[in-house]
Amino acid sequence: KAAGFPARKTLEDFDWDAQPAARQQIAGLASGGFLLEAQNVVLLGPPGTGKTHLATALGIVAARHGHRVLFATATDWVTRLTDAHRQGRLPQELARLRRYGLIIVDEVGYLPFEQDAANLFFQLVSSRYEHASLILTSNLPFSGWGGVFGDQAVAAAMIDRIVHHADVLTLKGASYRLRGRGIDSLPS
Template identity: 40%
Template sequence: MGENSPYHSLSLHLKQLRLSHMLNQWQSIEQRATQEGWSYAQFLLALCQLESDRRFQVRMQRALRESQLPLGKSFTNFEFDHCPTLNAAALMQLVQQTSWLERSENLILLGPSGVGKTHLAAGVGQMAIQLGKRVKFFSATALVQQLQYAKLQLQLPSTLSKLDRFDLLILDDLGYVKKDEAETSVLFELIAHRYERRSLLITANQPFSQWDAIFSDSMMTVAAVDRLVHHALIIEIQAESFRKQSAVERSKQK
């Protein structure tokens, strides 16, 4: 294949345009097109679909790495039958489209330890990423510590603004944040900052009536809950702990 051939020129142009997957596949697709008598449009469409699919997969992998979602937790392996009181239909209706994120609405998952709140939160995060949204998962205590440090460095406003690039911020296990004025003040500032601006997904062991155990005073509790629930779907899960059930099953096998 000479340097002046259209094949060589096409490869150079594809390389310059950074159409790497199309560059690697076009000759095999051309052979198939010739064998099956495709039109020029069919051939071009097949090449574009290959490149588009590849780029989507690369974006997905990058977004999943960035999100730091827990591995191995998705809707496909969540045992919905274990949680008969879970309003699964409302949850799935919400997460199968992005309008709730575009409206900066929140999702609150409440329930005792071990019922799968983190698993569901990870599933929501994966769905949002598949729909083209940016997601970041934090344990609530870890994020609060980062925000505390930023406040000490007089960088809290810029840190909160940087988090705005994520359409959905997941705060897992809110109830483990210490009832300490420094911690709860930055947590409240995060909630107030994202109110009607970006979405939060929060998991917590305690019902709202017990959130005085999280915030340092009742006025802050009321103000935080008011902002969170104003535009939110609230799902309460009542079920036996998955971890406890697994421990019982293991003990029966011994």
């Protein structure tokens, strides 16, 4: 698992009946063309709707196309950038990460960021803008990102750069994890 994927999940494993609206868009992305144009992918939706699964599957596609890929949670990325910043090597770290054709940032929104962390994350997004792809997943719509980053202006500037060249998919419905378990819904 050199790329850091939490589990091996592929497009072939995905049950499209659970997310019929996403099928065509994902099929388009599966050609890998988005990586050549430094396009981003944003997967939004409630827990268990397949965001991490699809982000991983697209990461595997990217690796198959010969791109270098790194997967980590938003919290892990912030830890990594904070360490680099403390050691005075943030520019070098951002330059190194730009050599990865795809960086996946999973779970934006589960944990809020400190102001410093939000600024570091903004720098990651800026450094990749029109240069290399990002895939982000979040349980929150963009309107909720200001609360995560603790600053509406930073969140707005970041979303602007992410979405300028991006496919945004909103997954819907009940958690796939709860299927057949007699649980109707999660708190929302």
